[in-house]
Amino acid sequence: xNEIEKYFDEMAGRFDDYYADRNASIFDRLVHSLLREPxxxxxxxxxxxxxxHVKGKHILDAGCGTGVYAIYLxxxxxxxxxxxxxxxxxxxxxxxxxxxxxxxxxxxRADLMQHxxxxxxxxxxxxxxxxxxxxxxxxxxLERLMSLTKHSVIATMPKLFTPQTPLRKxxxxxxxxxxxxxxxxxxxxLAAQAEANCRFVNCGPIWTVEFTLGTRCSPSC
Numbered sequence: 648x649n650e651i652e653k654y655f656d657e658m659a660g661r662f663d664d665y666y667a668d669r670n671a672s673i674f675d676r677l678v679h680s681l682l683r684e685p686x687x688x689x690x691x692x693x694x695x696x697x698x699x700h701v702k703g704k705h706i707l708d709a710g711c712g713t714g715v716y717a718i719y720l721x722x723x724x725x726x727x728x729x730x731x732x733x734x735x736x737x738x739x740x741x742x743x744x745x746x747x748x749x750x751x752x753x754x755x756r757a758d759l760m761q762h763x764x765x766x767x768x769x770x771x772x773x774x775x776x777x778x779x780x781x782x783x784x785x786x787x788x789l790e791r792l793m794s795l796t797k798h799s800v801i802a803t804m805p806k807l808f809t810p811q812t813p814l815r816k817x818x819x820x821x822x823x824x825x826x827x828x829x830x831x832x833x834x835x836x837l838a839a840q841a842e843a844n845c846r847f848v849n850c851g852p853i854w855t856v857e858f859t860l861g862t863r864c865s866p867s868c
Contacts, residue, residue, distance in 0.1 A: 689855075691716075693848040694803075701720055705752075707768040708728065708772045711729035712775065718751070721752075728752055730755040741754060768796055772801050779826070786841065798859065799858060800859075802855075804829040804856055805826070812828065831854075834847070844859045
């Protein structure tokens with residue numbers, strides 16, 4: 648088990664509470680209100696808008712966490728494959744799906760870079776994933792995501808230059824995971840390496856980015 652797996656296994660039991668702002672310390676509530684809340688709803692809305700009509704579509708939720716997106720999209724009639732490296736997160740996904748009365752098409756504990764899916768998806772989501780991918784792995788990770796989609800990859804990229812950056816970096820001090828932040832120029836560079844277009848949607852402290860096959864990138868917001 649690598650450090651990222653350990654980090655998310657440790658976080659799994661508290662993850663939904665952080666997002667719901669329950670049972671957290673004063674510092675955690677501060678981090679939630681200043682760092683998570685401003686971008687969370689905006690990135691969710693942006694992702695759903697970029698996806699458009701999903702009924703009947705086959706979607707891969709890469710790094711699905713506790714299943715927020717997978718469950719919501721399944722309710723809309725999508726067939727969702729949820730994959731994560733953390734068994735703790737997947738346990739929460741299963742529990743949340745049961746509580747919602749939703750059956751996901753597939754739940755996988757696997758490394759996306761190594762797993763053989765044997766198919767391509769209408770869309771691939773990578774929400775809150777690139778936060779934890781070191782720079783030397785980012786190009787190959789995006790290329791891998793692009794290889795799995797028929798149409799697009801929708802990913803979130805936390806911005807480097809925001810008022811929340813110092814506090815967010817402070818929160819990660821001593822954590823098993825490291826945080827990686829992005830400039831628009833870096834995102835465009837990754838898109839170019841993956842031979843993809845990229846469309847930015849401004850979501851406060853993050854961008855929601857739609858990557859599609861091509862070689863040009865739209866201006867950032």
